[in-house]
Amino acid sequence: MAKDPVRVLVTGAAGQIGYALVPMIARGVMLGTDQPVILHMLDIPPAAEALNGVKMELVDAAFPLLKGVVATTDVVEACTGVNIAVMVGGFPRKEGMERKDVMTKNVSIYKSQASALEKHAAAGCKVLVVANPANTNALILKEFAPSIPEKNITCLTRLDHNRALGQISERLSVPVCDVKNVIIWGNHSSSQYPDVNHATVATPSGDKPVRELVKLNAEFITTVQQRGAAIIKARKLSSALSAASSACDHIRDWVLGTTEV
Numbered sequence: 001m002a003k004d005p006v007r008v009l010v011t012g013a014a015g016q017i018g019y020a021l022v023p024m025i026a027r028g029v030m031l032g033t034d035q036p037v038i039l040h041m042l043d044i045p046p047a048a049e050a051l052n053g054v055k056m057e058l059v060d061a062a063f064p065l066l067k068g069v070v071a072t073t074d075v076v077e078a079c080t081g082v083n084i085a086v087m088v089g090g091f092p093r094k095e096g097m098e099r100k101d102v103m104t105k106n107v108s109i110y111k112s113q114a115s116a117l118e119k120h121a122a123a124g125c126k127v128l129v130v131a132n133p134a135n136t137n138a139l140i141l142k143e144f145a146p147s148i149p150e151k152n153i154t155c156l157t158r159l160d161h162n163r164a165l166g167q168i169s170e171r172l173s174v175p176v177c178d179v180k181n182v183i184i185w186g187n188h189s190s191s192q193y194p195d196v197n198h199a200t201v202a203t204p205s206g207d208k209p210v211r212e213l214v215k216l217n218a219e220f221i222t223t224v225q226q227r228g229a230a231i232i233k234a235r236k237l238s239s240a241l242s243a244a245s246s247a248c249d250h251i252r253d254w255v256l257g258t259t260e261v
């Protein structure tokens, strides 16, 4: 029997992460290739025309799993009935800034959107905050949506985890899927701590500690900590496809679980 569609909200959907993320969701990357979805896309009035363009492209792509699209600048309409909320809307930092430098602009957005989610989202809605400073915005959202269980409000540090996996995989010339048990401690900021003390790599003679195979010193830690800034320097825009893909990983593992521990 076909599953009922899941309603997924993406705020800031006309922006660059939104543009990378919505087709991934519509293709089943986030919730599985047997899970129909209805996309709710929110942006602000100056971006309404661009948002409508994204909606047109979603229609043109003819995604079999996509059962509907709500594209709106009305926060209540956007939040109504959503089962998953991916909060991307906000302003990105520019070269030379820290993520906390966009705090004043972005935090106020999360107060008002928290109230709309609290009143209008489906029971059990799972929330992922992507917009920076992501941990602080998630905290604000939690404060202003007290009836959403705390454990349902998360923020995106999976990108940092994936970056650490990518660095190890490149340095050892092994597939990313062979690297396990990397931990990121701390906030999604340059003070985070990528921890490879428990990390292992699959080898023909069994799993081996990463530390036995490669020296991961301060340079590795700084590379992961500063990767967002390095992307901004290279693209003149902050990361988007890797952020969108990591948001899908985050929600997929949360909703569907992981295959092994």
Ligand SMILES: NC(=O)C1=CN([C@@H]2O[C@H](COP(=O)(O)OP(=O)(O)OC[C@H]3O[C@@H](n4cnc5c(N)ncnc54)[C@H](O)[C@@H]3O)[C@@H](O)[C@H]2O)C=CC1
Pocket (backbone or CB within 6 Å): 011, 012, 013, 014, 015, 016, 017, 018, 042, 043, 044, 047, 088, 089, 090, 091, 092, 093, 102, 106, 109, 129, 130, 131, 132, 133, 134, 156, 157, 159, 160, 188, 238, 239, 240, 243
């Ligand atoms: N946690 C993480 O790992 C990452 C977080 N980010 C953050 O994600 C956020 C979005 O990044 P981009 O998509 O590159 O930015 P962008 O500027 O391309 O898009 C942001 C979109 O949000 C919209 N927006 C602004 N205020 C809004 C509001 N009140 N309600 C709804 N939409 C609103 C804008 O109109 C725009 O379309 C930034 O804060 C960025 O720093 C970016 C990469 C990784």
Ligand SMILES: O=C([O-])CC(=O)C(=O)O
Pocket (backbone or CB within 6 Å): 092, 093, 099, 132, 159, 227, 228, 229, 231, 232, 238, 239
């Ligand atoms: O660095 C930024 O501003 C965007 C971001 O959070 C990241 O790429 O990790």
